[in-house]
Amino acid sequence: MVSTQNENYTINKSKPNKSTTYRILTILLIGGFLSMLNETALNIAFPHIMLQYNISAGTVQWLTTIYVLVSGIVFLISAFLIQRFSTRKLFISSMIFLIIGTTISGISTNFPVLFIGRVIQAIGTGILVPLIFNTVLILIPQEKRGLVMGLVTLVVLSAPMFAPVLMGFLMGFMDWHWFFLMVLVFFVATIILGLSSLRNVTEITHPKLDILSVILAAVGFSGIITGFSGLGEYGLSLNVIIPLFIGLVSLILFTIRQLTLEHPLLDLHVFKYPFFTIGIIINVINVMVVFAVVIILPIYLQTAIGTTSLIASLVMLPGSIFNCFLPLLAGHIYDKHGTRIVISSGLALMCISMIFLSHLSASTALMIVLIMNCGLYVGSALLMSPNQTNALGNLDSKYYASGSAIMTSLQQIGGAIGSSLFVSFMTFSQNNYLQNLINPTATQQVSALVSGVDFAFLIGAVVLGLVFVLSLFLKRETPT
Incomplete structure (x- = not known):
């Protein structure tokens, strides 16, 4: 047995055969995709929800922020959960939370009820996603992790990018509530599949939760x-x-x-590895910027340019498609050529795209917005999987649980911070534009919004530039 930092957690040496491994990962990834699909699905519907419930942009963004915040907090205790409960029990529990939360969100008639549904959904996601990453580390040998982590990234992290597109398409024909009711059917099917096919891959211990x-x-x-x-x-x-x-x-x-503490909730000694610390910073900034764009860009498209939710979703669709498939290629490049070539290139492409996005106007052609958005998504897809693989896969095995928990929790927290912080940047610039105007016209309101969007994206470009410099210090390491 291989013990972790608290010497209570053991990995079952009797690993499943290849067929069983694929079946376990498939079930987990289906659940992970569906859970992350819920995370950003409402972003494209924010303008409609703001009108329907008479709330501001600062309030409506909490529907996404609370999701990533709660799931991030649950991620923090995932190391304890993985040690305390079986793979099967954790998966079933996560599905139950997701089914309940999705049902509440689908039948909600006001903001507080919808908010509660999002909290319950987030608990399920917080249980499930770290379980996926930890299972990959246990079942997949190190020399193949780059490609498999690319697949995990494709499934789990592409879902938040694809969800607004799917929601926008559905809203061309029906109310946004139906999205949750449709996803609910798939959650029920997934839990049935898990009950019949999922097996445990770890041995259970009894760690203490602080x-x-x-x-x-x-x-x-x-x-x-x-x-x-x-x-x-x-x-x-x-x-x-x-x-x-x-x-x-x-x-x-x-x-x-x-x-x-003798038995900490998270073993922070993982930060003694420079490749892990730099990887965490890159991961958090990447997610912050992407989440900011996923929230702000649909508001800009529908409010400033005047597109429908369907058109706005179609503008974001090509970037989401790139984000789905490039992680596999990025993982393969990482396995063959190492760390910096994909991570630094991805950050550079993101930075350049954000610079262009910071020069939007009320008359910017949709094709230009589409191309710039694609550049951002491509850059993010190139760096995400290799960065996660380098940060987690090179850790000593005793740090797997804490490393996965820290990576996934700070990823979610980064999304929550990005959602709230960049919307605040947008609001600040927007209010600053309007402060000297008395009874601003509709055109001036639009100009103020565009000014806020450009300012928020400019801040994102600056931050990405700084992280690009940091990425140049990365190299693949093997811990001693």
Whole structure:
């Protein structure tokens, strides 16, 4: 048996045969795709929901932000869950949460009910996604992980990109509620498939869960995201400073506690590996920027240019298609040629695309927006899988559970921060444009929105440029 950092977690040496391995991964990936499909599906419907429920952009973005925040917090305890419960039990539990949450979202008639449904959905996603990554690390030999991680990335991380396209297409014919009711059918089919075919791949132990660590992490990330989400509307006021301060203090206390506990919730010693630390930074920034674009671009297309939700989804469709298939190619290139060639190239392409996206106007041709969006998605797809493989696959096996939990949780938290922070940047610039105008016209309102969109995307380009420089220090390493 191979033990992890707390010496309680053991990997079953009796690995399944190839056929069984493929069946286990297929079931998990189907569930993972469906769960992540829910994550961003509502983004294309935000303008409609804002009108339907009479809420602002800052409020409506919480439907996505709360999803990634809650799932990210659950990711933090995934190392404990994987050690405490069998693969089969965790999968079934995640499906139950997803079925309940999807049902509530599909029948919701007001914002609070929809919000609750999103929270329940997120719990299911938070259980399932780390389980997928951990299962790959257990079942797949290191020399083949690049390609398999590319497949996982294709299935799990392409879903949030494809979901707004599917939602926009459906909204051309029916109300957005029907999306959830249609996905619900597939969730039910998936849990039936799991009950009949899924088997366990780990041996169960009885680790202790440090509740205080969970509370500190939840308060910390919630405080930071709440502060960032109010930045555009309130500026550097107490409404922003107080939650940010509480969040930062909580995360500092969380870090100190993890480093002093005999059996921590997460073993933060994984950050002693430079390839892991740099990989985490790249992963978080990538997800922040992509989530920001997935939320802001549909608002721009439907509000500034005046497209329908269907047309907006079609503009985003080619990028989503690239995002689906390129991770496999990127994983193959990583296996053959190493780390920097794909990760640095992907970041460079993302940065260039964001620079062009920061020069949008109310008269920008849809084809131009489509091409720039494709560039962003292609860059993200090129770097995501190799970066995850390099950061996780080269860790010592005793860090697999904590490394996977940290990677997936910070990925989700990054999405939540990106959603709230960049919408705040947009709102800040938009309000700054309108502050000296009395009774602004519809044209001026549109110009203000475009100004906000351009400012948010410019910040994204600057951040990506800095991370590109950081990526040049990456190399594939083997831990000692």
